[in-house]
Amino acid sequence: MPIPTLQNAHIAIIGLGYVGLPLAVAFSKAYPTIGFDIDKSRIDELDSAFDSTQQVSSQDLQNCTNLSFTHKLSQITKANIYIICVPTPITENKTPNLSALLHASELVGKVLQKGNIVIYESTTYPTCTENECKNALEKSSNLVFNTDFYLGYSPERINPSDSSHTLTQIQKITSGSTQEVATFIDSLYGSIITAGTFCVSSIKTAEMTKIIENAQRDLNIAFINEMYMICDVLQIDALEVLEAAKTKWNFLPFTPGLVGGHCISVDPYYLTHKLNSIGYHPQVISSGRLINDTMPHFIAHKIIKLMLQSDIEILNAKVLILGITFKQNCPDIRNSKVPIVKKELESFGVRVSVYDPMADKQEVQKMYHISLLDELPLAYFDCIFLAVAHDKLLCLNRKKLGKVKSVYYTLTSHKLDS
Ligand SMILES: NC(=O)c1ccc[n+]([C@@H]2O[C@H](COP(=O)([O-])OP(=O)(O)OC[C@H]3O[C@@H](n4cnc5c(N)ncnc54)[C@H](O)[C@@H]3O)[C@@H](O)[C@H]2O)c1
Structure with a gap:
């Protein structure tokens, strides 16, 4: 099944929060883009050019002539590339809560057409995209993975409130479910990310890359926190x-x-x-x-x-x-x-x-x-x-x-x- 090209790419961003909205704005500068969110109040505020997450200014939202927002699934059917940016929190027992990720996959599955690509930006554990997400897509679309539709994973690395590391200024990891799809996804992101891209050999490598970046940061802070507690015992100014x-x-x-x-x-x-x-x-x-x-x-x-x-x-x-x-x-x-x-x-x-x-x-x-x-x-x-x-x-x-x-x-x- 032929995959989209940069010339006919039509993008739908699913989930318009801290990650999805700046991404939709960036893609809309190069491709027709539609932003979808299940939260109607979020769509209403974006339609009035207001972003409560303070990631995109009203002026920038008003300047996005190639970007529209919707909470209606029927309005995203023109897309041939779906990019999922929904939350991936944990449960009270500190295990992954995939409900938004699977729900978004199920919704996209309902409108998925042959040849389409679904790219995940939500952070998740290695193998999740090609197992749990793929299963949800196949089930709701009745299409076959890597025959009728394809997958990609490109983790987001933005750091909200950090004005020197914004979306287009951070090198982006890309990956795809076949070599051809990986190359296409890499060129798609490469066309909007000024800092460049880094294409890895598999989706699970990209998933693992994102997770260890944050796990490493957690550990570095943990070391300093432990040092802080030790200094307290030793009565030393940490x-x-x-x-x-x-x-x-x-x-x-x-x-x-x-x-x-x-x-x-x-x-x-x-x-x-x-x-x-x-x-x-x-x-x-x-x-x-x-x-x-x-x-x-x-x-x-x-x-x-x-x-x-x-x-x-x-x-x-x-x-x-x-x-x-x-x-x-x-x-x-x-x-x-x-x-x-x-x-x-x-x-x-x-x-x-x-x-x-x-x-x-x-x-x-x-x-x-x-x-x-x-x-x-x-x-x-x-x-x-x-x-x-x-x-x-x-x-x-x-x-x-x-x-x-x-x-x-x-x-x-x-x-x-x-
Ligand atoms: N915020 C960050 O700094 C950051 C950085 C890197 C990666 N991430 C990862 O990106 C993902 C998204 O994070 P975020 O901070 O943008 O979340 P967010 O909560 O700010 O936004 C998520 C949006 O998705 C919408 N949504 C929820 N379920 C949906 C569904 N089924 N269909 C459509 N829309 C749905 C919500 O209404 C919300 O507007 C998470 O996996 C997060 O871990 C976040």
Whole structure:
């Protein structure tokens, strides 16, 4: 079955979140592109040229004349290339939750035509695309894989809120289910990615590449987090140690912190799930996860200790947590570890308030049942914990926020204005 060419490529992006929307915008500059999302409210906001994820400006959305948005499956049937960018979270038991991925595959299967290519950008474990996703596509389309339709995998590497590493400036891994398809997919991405592409020999190689990039980052942070906890026991200033160690040319300058979000704190579980299913029980990856999942508890205990050392009565002490999103200058609140810190502090009888000017108040209420402060009261708190160093928080005056003997705590070198 002939596959599409660059001349007749017609692209449908499935899932218009942090990954899908910038991709749709980039592809629409070269090819007719349609963005599909099951969330009608997302389509409505994009139709009014507003992106609540803050990845694409209104001006850029208005300039995309070759891009339209829909929540209706019947409107994406002209596409011959489908690119799936839906969430791949974990369940409460920390196993892959493939429901969105399989649902999106099933939807695409309903409109799939002979010769079409389906490319996955969602992060998943090696073999998932050519097993679980392929099965869902075959079942709902009644077409045969690698005879009637083809697959590709091109993991996304964007880093939201990082303006120097945007989609087209990051080299893109590509792969396809046959050599011809891989070459085509590589040329398709190569036509929009200025940083170039790197075509690998199989889809599972591309899946594994993405997963280990994030697992490595998780481990590097875990090492620094463990070092931070060890320094605490030894009564050594961990941040000073890091500053000193960074003066060596090959020391990797990671910083301690809460590892949240839907990538670094999630992807290693996709890999361990796959490995466990074949009887291999990874030690290093799992230890890193364990350390990083311990951090919220460590931080809460540290805050309690600091307040005790400052002679602050713990019962009913007022703690202000600044920041709840999973990273600085980004509105994404998924898998935030701040609610765990809050809960742990509350178990000591502490009263905790949270303020984050980047986060959507209603979303936080819905996801975590936490009412964010609208604005900050003055001279009020016994402890201020800067959890996320948003630019908008760094200009706050900590002396005006705290009581006279208040404690200020952060894992970074960021100081609030004083
Ligand atoms: N956000 C990042 O920084 C980032 C970076 C690299 C990789 N990834 C990976 O990319 C994938 C997407 O992540 P994201 O951050 O863009 O997610 P997101 O939650 O921001 O967006 C996903 C979108 O998909 C839509 N959706 C859900 N189910 C759907 C379905 N069945 N059909 C159509 N649309 C559906 C949702 O309504 C939502 O708008 C995930 O696998 C993630 O791990 C994310």
